[in-house]
Amino acid sequence: AQSVTQPDIHITVSEGASLELRCNYSYGATPYLFWYVQSPGQGLQLLLKYFSGDTLVQGIKGFEAEFKRSQSSFNLRKPSVHWSDAAEYFCAVGPPSGGSYIPTFGRGTSLIVHP
Amino acid sequence: EAGVAQSPRYKIIEKRQSVAFWCNPISGHATLYWYQQILGQGPKLLIQFQNNGVVDDSQLPKDRFSAERLKGVDSTLKIQPAKLEDSAVYLCASSSYDKTSGANVLTFGAGSRLTVL
Numbered sequence: 001a002q003s004v005t006q007p008d009i010h011i012t013v014s015e016g017a018s019l020e021l022r023c024n025y026s027y028g029a030t031p032y033l034f035w036y037v038q039s040p041g042q043g044l045q046l047l048l049k050y051f052s053g054d055t056l057v058q059g060i061k062g063f064e065a066e067f068k069r070s071q072s073s074f075n076l077r078k079p080s081v082h083w084s085d086a087a088e089y090f091c092a093v094g095p096p097s098g099g100s101y102i103p104t105f106g107r108g109t110s111l112i113v114h115p
Numbered sequence: 116e117a118g119v120a121q122s123p124r125y126k127i128i129e130k131r132q133s134v135a136f137w138c139n140p141i142s143g144h145a146t147l148y149w150y151q152q153i154l155g156q157g158p159k160l161l162i163q164f165q166n167n168g169v170v171d172d173s174q175l176p177k178d179r180f181s182a183e184r185l186k187g188v189d190s191t192l193k194i195q196p197a198k199l200e201d202s203a204v205y206l207c208a209s210s211s212y213d214k215t216s217g218a219n220v221l222t223f224g225a226g227s228r229l230t231v232l
Contacts, residue, residue, distance in 0.1 A: 004157075036223075042225055042226075043119070043208075043225045044206070044208075044221075046220065046221070049220070102160055102163060102171060103160075103221065105158045106157050107155070108155075108157050
């Protein structure tokens with residue numbers, strides 16, 4: 001069965017600093033990979049996704065993520081964090097099965113941004 | 116396009132009472148999902164519909180949870196009777212087919228927060 005591990009429950013960074021959120025997955029083949037962001041009281045918004053091809057994917061709001069097959073990782077990065085980036089971030093994995101998938105989510109990482 | 120609509124946004128009930136949540140997906144989205152998100156955890160899939168048929172309900176506690184999507188558009192999720200551990204945010208999502216990747220891309224609603232006392 002597929003699974004997702006986000007080892008960091010909380011991450012604290014200063015505004016303007018760089019950010020990296022870790023995500024490791026367990027799946028027998030190359031899965032579909034996603035990062036979602038959830039602001040307080042809101043639903044999940046898709047930041048970016050990886051299906052195939054270039055292992056460095058660009059998303060919205062200046063985020064990017066790199067798929068590393070050898071490490072079973074899909075870490076999220078941003079070069080300069082803004083205070084508005086404070087939110088909960090979820091990594092998700094889904095099997096590429098028949099053109100559809102059901103994402104399995106990690107437990108999330110809470111990003112705290114200090115001014 | 117309009118997003119996924121959910122109601123109510125908040126609901127407080129006592130244990131053993133019943134509650135229902137409603138979801139209106141994005142127009143034209145054939146696939147609809149209900150997720151349960153307990154505080155401090157990631158969302159967990161409860162049920163997936165394709166049009167008005169159930170694709171996956173393996174994690175739905177069927178002794179107390181039920182869901183329907185009668186006309187392949189709106190959906191309702193019901194809990195009866197509620198337990199304390201049902202306190203969570205119930206997220207509805209719908210998906211469209213991404214031609215480039217050959218996969219479905221989910222769009223989530225804002226969620227319905229349930230507190231069971």
